[in-house]
Amino acid sequence: QQQVKQSPQSLIVQKGGISIINCAYENTAFDYFPWYQQFPGKGPALLIAIRPDVSEKKEGRFTISFNKSAKQFSLHIMDSQPGDSATYFCAARGGRETSGSRLTFGEGTQLTVNP
Amino acid sequence: KAGVTQTPRYLIKTRGQQVTLSCSPISGHRSVSWYQQTPGQGLQFLFEYFSETQRNKGNFPGRFSGRQFSNSRSEMNVSTLELGDSALYLCASSLHRGIETQYFGPGTRLLVL
Numbered sequence: 001q002q003q004v005k006q007s008p009q010s011l012i013v014q015k016g017g018i019s020i021i022n023c024a025y026e027n028t029a030f031d032y033f034p035w036y037q038q039f040p041g042k043g044p045a046l047l048i049a050i051r052p053d054v055s056e057k058k059e060g061r062f063t064i065s066f067n068k069s070a071k072q073f074s075l076h077i078m079d080s081q082p083g084d085s086a087t088y089f090c091a092a093r094g095g096r097e098t099s100g101s102r103l104t105f106g107e108g109t110q111l112t113v114n115p
Numbered sequence: 116k117a118g119v120t121q122t123p124r125y126l127i128k129t130r131g132q133q134v135t136l137s138c139s140p141i142s143g144h145r146s147v148s149w150y151q152q153t154p155g156q157g158l159q160f161l162f163e164y165f166s167e168t169q170r171n172k173g174n175f176p177g178r179f180s181g182r183q184f185s186n187s188r189s190e191m192n193v194s195t196l197e198l199g200d201s202a203l204y205l206c207a208s209s210l211h212r213g214i215e216t217q218y219f220g221p222g223t224r225l226l227v228l
Contacts, residue, residue, distance in 0.1 A: 034215065041221070043222050045218075046216060101207070101212060102148065102173075105158035
C-alpha cells in the first residue's frame with residue numbers, strides 16, 4: 001500500500017533554475033518527513049527533514065515547504081546545479097513509538113540539471 | 116568516523132539458493148534497518164533491529180529474516196531465492212531507535228538468475 005505519493009517521476013531543469021518535487025501522504029500519524037538524495041551506485045543520503053509543526057525549513061539551497069492541512073510537502077532546490085543531478089526521495093515516519101526508525105518512501109524523482 | 120559498511124557489494128545467486136548479507140553500522144549506532152530497493156517497487160522497509168531484537172517488520176514473506184549481534188552488526192538472510200528478489204539491499208543505521216537521522220550504506224546488489 002503506497003502511502004507517500006511523489007511527483008514528478010522525472011524532472012529536467014536548466015542550471016540556475018528552481019527544481020520542485022512534490023509529495024502527498026494520507027497517514028496523519030506521520031510525524032517526520034525527510035528528503036533523501038541518491039547518486040548512482042550510492043545509498044540514499046539525508047538532505048533535509050521537517051516535522052509537521054513547521055511550515056518551512058531552509059538549509060542552503062534546499063527548502064522544504066510543508067502543508068499539514070493538505071497533507072503535502074515539497075522540496076525546492078534553488079539555483080540548481082549539474083551536481084544536483086540525482087534521484088530524490090521523500091519519506092515519512094509513522095510516529096516514533098509505533099514505527100521506530102521505519103520510513104515509508106515515495107517513488108523517487110530523477111532530477112537532471114542541464115549545464 | 117567510518118560510514119555504514121555492507122558486504123558483499125555484489126552477489127549473484129541462482130533460484131532456490133539462500134543468501135546472507137552483512138551490515139556494520141556506524142560506530143556507536145545501535146539501531147539498524149534494512150530496505151529493499153527495486154525499480155518497480157522503490158524503497159521498501161524490510162525490518163528494524165535494536166538491542167538484538169527485531170522491533171519492526173515490513174510486508175515481506177518469511178523467507179526474509181535478519182538478526183543483530185551484540186556489537187550492533189546485523190545480517191539479513193533470504194532463503195529459497197526467487198527471481199523477484201533481485202534488488203539493491205540497503206542497510207541504515209541510527210544512534211538509537213526512533214532517532215530520525217538515518218545513515219545508509221552503499222547497499223548490496225543481489226542478482227538472482
